[in-house]
Amino acid sequence: MKLEKVTDQSVTPTTAMGGRWYHDACGAAHALEIVGERWALLVMRELFWGPKRFGDLKASLQGISANVLTQRLESLEAAGVVQRRRLPPPASVQVYALTPWGQESEPIFQVLGRWAARSPDHDPTLPLSVSSLMLSFRTMFDARKAAGRTADVGFRLGAETFRVRVGGGALEVARGDIDGAEATIIAPEAPAIAAVAYGGQPLAALQAAGAVTVEGDAAVAGRFLGWFTLPDKAEKPA
Amino acid sequence: MKLEKVTDQSVTPTTAMGGRWYHDACGAAHALEIVGERWALLVMRELFWGPKRFGDLKASLQGISANVLTQRLESLEAAGVVQRRRLPPPASVQVYALTPWGQESEPIFQVLGRWAARSPDHDPTLPLSVSSLMLSFRTMFDARKAAGRTADVGFRLGAETFRVRVGGGALEVARGDIDGAEATIIAPEAPAIAAVAYGGQPLAALQAAGAVTVEGDAAVAGRFLGWFTLPDKAEKPA
């Protein structure tokens, strides 16, 4: 007995994967139908800290082409993960934002990130978007290292600003205002920060090289960047 | 400047996606390079409770074709997630198993499953593999409902047997021996069990219909199947 032809149109056009489903009640399988297409999850990642315009989205996703981005935004909107919004005048431009349910995807990034960081093939020196860096702070934050400490750190990475607050064993991230932070870490590119937090590079070395600038309390900035731990790599079996 | 031909072998054959990478240090992006291809994560799901042969794997993944399964097993093996093993004589057949690091993927299924279960489009009445059902027990176990209780339940689903033990707020699953369980739940297909645990169907109704049989303490079986909760669906925005 053959499967019925699934190219039959008009069947749940809301679901992505162009009409190829797993026909599986398993939640993970359904998740893959929503976010399993190439780029889909990375689009969500880039929207995680707030709405973005098409062009900014495309710029932050190095390598995606406009038509693929359009398709993904359509799929994700149909799935209820992304919402298209028009900003109020005078800035009446269209932006894309995660829905509340889309926002709940943070654990997906944490779990995938922690698992893949143990991959023998993972290369943390590759380019890194600003959104990824902020997500990595929440994923790799090591509360033991920050025990008993607080910090209020601003980031200015290219044109984006983020504020990170640490206290009570938790780390909060928000896009936007950095006024009044104890220290502000400034860099043209996110990977420079990752090199310090994850690559063992001394902050002072990157400051000397001009890749990173710190305003305010440099001791706070230095301490803060030591509060993150990458998991050990897994063994590659014979 | 064109990309070099990526069918060119010898370029990190360890990584999947046939030579299309994200060039992104983000852990989630790297995870997608490993498990983001169609079927890859479901292959891992089917291996989660122990090694399987090619044919059993193919049978449990309704709809996969042999060549795609071969490719996925190759990719996953190259990535260090899956290991090919030869069972000792007399049963000297080849099986596929997760590596220790591959076993660490359980949180991925939990998080994806919990998130996707809230999808407005998720249909829990679709077919369900035995591995998925067992994974769903660990994902959707509601310790509050089982508070102060223990259970030791065997499952015989088609040709597979699993043993599930609940105690101290935790739920353990193991493939294999079910001798001495307090109750054994028998069904030809996993979805019958899901209909009780997640679909609100009374166990007695399925027993009457002959879809499920219980041996041993039926009260234990009935209680056990009430200890699981699906998350609420998210709102579909206008």
Place this chain on the structure above:
DNA sequence: CGGCATCCGGGAAGATACTG
């Protein structure tokens, strides 16, 4: 039977060019 190679049709991804 288990596993792999090969061929084919359809469709998704990627690059480029173009339009409002």
Place this chain on the structure above:
DNA sequence: CAGTATCTTCCCGGATGCCG
């Protein structure tokens, strides 16, 4: 700037056939 149109390349899925 925000997408659409088009073309090419490559992946997915099915079928068949080989070889242990």
